[in-house]
Amino acid sequence: MQLIRREPQTSMAGGTRSRCPVLLLLLLGVTTARLASGVVTDGLLPNGNFELGPAKSDLNGTRVMNQNSVPNWEIFGFVEYIGSGQKQDDMILAVPEGACAVRLGNDATIRQKLEVIRKTTYSITFCAARTCAQAERLNVSVAAESGVLPIQTVYTSSGWDSYAYAFRARHSTAWFSIHNPGHEDNPACGPLIDFIAIKALNPPPLAQGNMLRNGDFEEGPFIFPDTAWGVLVPPMSEDDVSPLPGWMVMSDTKVVKYVDAAHHAVPRGARAVELVAGREAALVQDVRTVPGRRYRLSLSVGDAANGCEGPMAVEAYAARATLRTTYESLGKGGSRRAAVEFEATANLTRVVLQSYNHHMKPDGTLCGPVVDDVSLVGLR
Known part of the structure; x- marks a missing residue:
C-alpha cells in the first residue's frame, strides 16, 4: 500500500x-x-x-x-x-x-x-x-x-x-x-x-449572583477554530479532573458536546453544552447550600442551529425539585429561559442537567438541546 x-x-x-x-x-x-x-x-x-x-x-x-x-x-x-x-x-x-x-x-x-x-x-x-x-x-x-x-x-x-x-x-x-x-x-x-x-x-471565579461555578460554560477545553463539530467531554468519576471546570459528566459510555458560537447557536456568550446522548449522560455539579433555605435554579435551553429539529426537553434536578423545559427546535437556533424554586435538604445539593429524549439529525448523527447560562441563587 x-x-x-x-x-x-x-x-x-x-x-x-x-x-x-x-x-x-x-x-x-x-x-x-x-x-x-x-x-x-x-x-x-x-x-x-x-x-x-x-x-x-x-x-x-x-x-x-x-x-x-x-x-x-x-x-x-x-x-x-x-x-x-x-x-x-x-x-x-x-x-x-x-x-x-x-x-x-x-x-x-x-x-x-x-x-x-x-x-x-x-x-x-x-x-x-x-x-x-x-x-x-x-x-x-x-x-x-x-x-x-x-x-x-x-x-x-x-x-x-x-x-x-x-x-x-x-x-x-x-x-x-x-x-x-x-x-x-x-x-x-x-x-x-x-x-x-x-x-x-483557569478555574473561573463564582459570578456575582450565581452559586454555580462556570454556569455560563465559558471556560472549557480547546476547540479547534477550523472544526465545526465541537468537543466531546467524556464521562468521569468524581475524582477525575474535568475539562469543563465545575462540571462532571455522569454516564457509562456517553458524552456531552462542548460547542462554540463560531460554529453553533449559543444562547449567551461564546460557549455552551449540547446534550447529545439523551438520558444516558448528565451534567452534574455539587454546590453548598443551607438546609431549609430556598433557592432558584434557572437555565437557558435551545438548539445549536445545526439541523437538529423537533421537540427538545431538558430536565433539571435539585434537591426534591424537577424542572422540565421544552423547546420546539427548527434547527436554526434560538432558546428559552426557565426556572424552578426549591428548598435545600442538605449542606450539599447536586444540580443535574440531562436531555429527556434522544435526537438525531437527517444524516443520522446524534444531537440534542443546548444548555447555557445556568444559575443558582439563594432567596430571602
Whole structure:
C-alpha cells in the first residue's frame, strides 16, 4: 500500500522525512505549543497534526518501524502513518485537517513529553476516528492520571470526533500518551488520531449572583477554530479532573458536546453544552447550600442551529425539585429561559442537567438541546 506523495525534507541524520503540506497552522491561527523553548502554551502540541512524518527508510508500507521516527513523538506497538484518502479494503481513510494522521493498531501507543506548570490544570483536545475495530476505546494518560475514552459512538457525519481530557500537573514535566488497548485479528484495525492540542484551564471565579461555578460554560477545553463539530467531554468519576471546570459528566459510555458560537447557536456568550446522548449522560455539579433555605435554579435551553429539529426537553434536578423545559427546535437556533424554586435538604445539593429524549439529525448523527447560562441563587 502506497502513501500519498509528499515532498522530501532533509533530516539532520542525512535521510529524508515525509512532509505533508504544513498549511494547517496558518489556517488555525493558534499559538503552537513549545517543548524545546519552555512550557507548553495553548494550541497544537509540537507536530500535533502529524504533518511531519517518518523518514521513508523507517516505514514498512504504512507501518512506522522505529520508536522515534515521528518527530516530537515516541511510538510503541503497531503504529501506522496514514495519508488522507488512503484506502484500506473498501474503506477510505480521511483526515480531518491537513494531509496526515497516525493510526494506533493492536496495543499501540503514541506519547510526548510536556513541560508544564506545576499545580496547573490542563485540558488536551484531540481528534479520533474509528476504522475497522468493533469496540474501540482509548486509554489517555498524563503521568499518574489516566482515563478510558469510549469511541464506539460516532457523533459526526465525517466520522471524526474531538475528545477532551484534563489533568492537574503534579510536576514540571509529564508524559502525555494515547494508547489503544485493543487486540484485533487485523493488527491495523484501530483508531486514527490527529490534531492534538493543549490548553491551560483557569478555574473561573463564582459570578456575582450565581452559586454555580462556570454556569455560563465559558471556560472549557480547546476547540479547534477550523472544526465545526465541537468537543466531546467524556464521562468521569468524581475524582477525575474535568475539562469543563465545575462540571462532571455522569454516564457509562456517553458524552456531552462542548460547542462554540463560531460554529453553533449559543444562547449567551461564546460557549455552551449540547446534550447529545439523551438520558444516558448528565451534567452534574455539587454546590453548598443551607438546609431549609430556598433557592432558584434557572437555565437557558435551545438548539445549536445545526439541523437538529423537533421537540427538545431538558430536565433539571435539585434537591426534591424537577424542572422540565421544552423547546420546539427548527434547527436554526434560538432558546428559552426557565426556572424552578426549591428548598435545600442538605449542606450539599447536586444540580443535574440531562436531555429527556434522544435526537438525531437527517444524516443520522446524534444531537440534542443546548444548555447555557445556568444559575443558582439563594432567596430571602
